[in-house]
Amino acid sequence: AQSVTQLGSHVSVSEGALVLLRCNYSSSVPPYLFWYVQYPNQGLQLLLKYTSAATLVKGINGFEAEFKKSETSFHLTKPSAHMSDAAEYFCAVSEGSTLGRLYFGRGTQLTVWP
């Protein structure tokens, strides 16, 4: 069965600092991987996705993630945090198709200090 583990339910960084949100997955077949962001009182917004093309994926708002098969990881990074990045971030995986059911991690709440 697939599963997603997000290490750290809360991450705090200073504005301008590197953001690193960790995601590890388990999957019996090559996975499709996603990062979604949820701002307060809003739905889930897609940040980026990995679909077996380039292992380094660039998304919106300056975020990127690297798929590392050997580590079963798909960590999300941003070189310089902005106050507007404060939100909850969810890693998700699906098998077989990007249209298959998504399995989500528990989420990481990102706080950005001025």
Place this chain on the structure above:
Amino acid sequence: EPEVTQTPSHQVTQMGQEVILRCVPISNHLYFYWYRQILGQKVEFLVSFYNNEISEKSEIFDDQFSVERPDGSNFTLKIRSTKLEDSAMYFCASPLWDQETQYFGPGTRLLVL
């Protein structure tokens, strides 16, 4: 970004009552999904709907739940007899026709008293 809409945004109901949650997906796509997020827990898959039929459902999606497409554009999730543990945020999701990525609506927050 394309928009999936959901109504109502909030609903409060008494235990045992029926609720219907509505969603208008990105138009003309055959795939449709419902997920839920209990407060403090992860987002969980409920059901996927393809071409007017359920294509997959999770163990959560028991006989108390049903999905319908009452007209050409709206989808509904019905909970026949709500329980306290049904209190959650319910999200619908729909792909863009050419991107095969699930886009989520803003959610309906359901509170069962």
